Amino acid sequence: MNTFYDFLEKKGVFDNIKEGNILDIGSGSGDDAIALEKKGFIVTSIEKNKDRYDLIMEKVHESDSKIEVINIEIENYNFPVDKYNVIVAKNSLPFILQKENQFKVIEKTYSSLTKNGYLYLTLFGPKDAWANNIITGIDFKEAKTFLKKTGFEIKWHAIEEGWSKTTKGELKYWDINKFICKKSH
Numbered sequence: 001m002n003t004f005y006d007f008l009e010k011k012g013v014f015d016n017i018k019e020g021n022i023l024d025i026g027s028g029s030g031d032d033a034i035a036l037e038k039k040g041f042i043v044t045s046i047e048k049n050k051d052r053y054d055l056i057m058e059k060v061h062e063s064d065s066k067i068e069v070i071n072i073e074i075e076n077y078n079f080p081v082d083k084y085n086v087i088v089a090k091n092s093l094p095f096i097l098q099k100e101n102q103f104k105v106i107e108k109t110y111s112s113l114t115k116n117g118y119l120y121l122t123l124f125g126p127k128d129a130w131a132n133n134i135i136t137g138i139d140f141k142e143a144k145t146f147l148k149k150t151g152f153e154i155k156w157h158a159i160e161e162g163w164s165k166t167t168k169g170e171l172k173y174w175d176i177n178k179f180i181c182k183k184s185h
Helices: 004-010 031-038 050-062 099-112 140-150
Strands: 021-025 042-046 068-070 084-089 113-124 152-165 171-183
Touching: 004 031, 021 031, 021 099, 031 042, 031 050, 050 068, 084 099, 099 113, 099 140, 140 152, 140 171
Parallel strands: 021 042, 021 084, 042 068, 084 113
Antiparallel strands: 113 171, 152 171
């Protein structure tokens, strides 16, 4: 069974990072955070949705985990400087309704990463069915330009488009921009 950790490992994220701190933004079910902790990392999990936060807390207690789980909107999180070796923002930032606020959070992640730390990030593009309704779509070229301007070195990127089901089982058109970025200074 492939895990999110396996994906990041195949992309080289853990080549020189064997331990340290990971921030999981928009943790959803908490499964990725728990898997990362089992690999030996100290994990902080941020989830704004109260029901999902409660679910993560339940899993943390059941597994005797030491994950710090915080129920807060990411825009209000006080990002510590130079703390995290890896930050994961998988399908979370697009739900920040203004593009400028998404970019502000990305800038905060840069400051919060240690030197040579990695950011895994997904942003929904303008062709996504939810664009300009539920989420704010950001064009791939604009996102790439912003990430480079912020100081990130883009190590891998992909655009995923097509019809697929949501977590609720509803069919929708996805336009997802995926990035693995490295803070190199």
